Amino acid sequence: TQSTRPQRLLGAVQKNATRGDPRSVVQAIDQFCRQKEWAMNVGDEKGCILDSVVSEVNPATVLELGTYCGYSTVRIASRLPPHAKLITLEFNPDFAVVARQVIAWAGVEDKVHLVEGASGDWIPKMTEQFGVKTFDLVFLDHWKDRYLPDTKLMEECGLLRKGSILLADNVICPGTPDYLEYVRSSARYESQYFKSHLEYTKVEDGLEKSVFLG
Numbered sequence: 001t002q003s004t005r006p007q008r009l010l011g012a013v014q015k016n017a018t019r020g021d022p023r024s025v026v027q028a029i030d031q032f033c034r035q036k037e038w039a040m041n042v043g044d045e046k047g048c049i050l051d052s053v054v055s056e057v058n059p060a061t062v063l064e065l066g067t068y069c070g071y072s073t074v075r076i077a078s079r080l081p082p083h084a085k086l087i088t089l090e091f092n093p094d095f096a097v098v099a100r101q102v103i104a105w106a107g108v109e110d111k112v113h114l115v116e117g118a119s120g121d122w123i124p125k126m127t128e129q130f131g132v133k134t135f136d137l138v139f140l141d142h143w144k145d146r147y148l149p150d151t152k153l154m155e156e157c158g159l160l161r162k163g164s165i166l167l168a169d170n171v172i173c174p175g176t177p178d179y180l181e182y183v184r185s186s187a188r189y190e191s192q193y194f195k196s197h198l199e200y201t202k203v204e205d206g207l208e209k210s211v212f213l214g
């Protein structure tokens, strides 16, 4: 039977990366995506911007919306301080199976809680299920029409505090126009655009970093 792209990506990690070495896992995926098959990881160029925001925020609690194969999960988790927690949501079970193995290969499973399910269902349950009061950092990288409704849902559920950072991928390509308009025009956010490129291409894309002002 035919393998899937995530399964082939996992094979490249198991073949080319060193167990317990997150950087080698990230490098193996980027090499696979540049040389073999494009895949929708945040990628190396935008990944460096993600890395710098994670290091600057030094978060104790992180929420990632959209795990896919776990590439950005590994990038974030490998830069978290001790005892910090990253909760990542993925509603495609086939992707979740691969992501768990990529996260394990990188050796960052102790910092990561991968939840299989839809953001709309799980955001309201964060506090009761995981004891999370607020998130210091949220990485939005799931289907683009969900960025705005899920941001409003996080506000309503009290999951954002004064200073919480939202970092959104793909605000140009594929684009998230309603979300961008919201965070850029709302008095409750201070937003900043980081110009970059769509992963593994020359097409313009970028990340939007928005601070929740409370």
Ligand SMILES: C[S@@+](CC[C@H](N)C(=O)[O-])C[C@H]1O[C@@H](n2cnc3c(N)ncnc32)[C@H](O)[C@@H]1O
Pocket: 040, 041, 042, 043, 065, 066, 067, 068, 069, 070, 071, 072, 073, 089, 090, 091, 092, 095, 117, 118, 119, 120, 141, 142, 143, 146
């Ligand atoms: C672009 S991929 C994530 C890439 C990943 N953040 C990275 O950079 O390696 C988007 C993922 O979000 C998942 N997804 C989309 N909408 C979702 C939702 N509402 N809840 C949970 N997962 C969702 C998709 O199944 C897909 O795996």
Ligand SMILES: O=C(c1ccccc1)c1ccc(O)c(O)c1[N+](=O)[O-]
Pocket: 040, 041, 042, 141, 142, 143, 144, 169, 170, 173, 174, 199
């Ligand atoms: O939507 C796509 C997409 C659309 C069409 C074909 C392939 C991917 C996409 C492209 C780049 C991304 O960084 C990304 O996060 C996504 N996504 O699915 O969430």
Ligand SMILES: [Mg+2]
Pocket: 040, 041, 042, 141, 169, 170
């Ligand atoms: Mg993306």
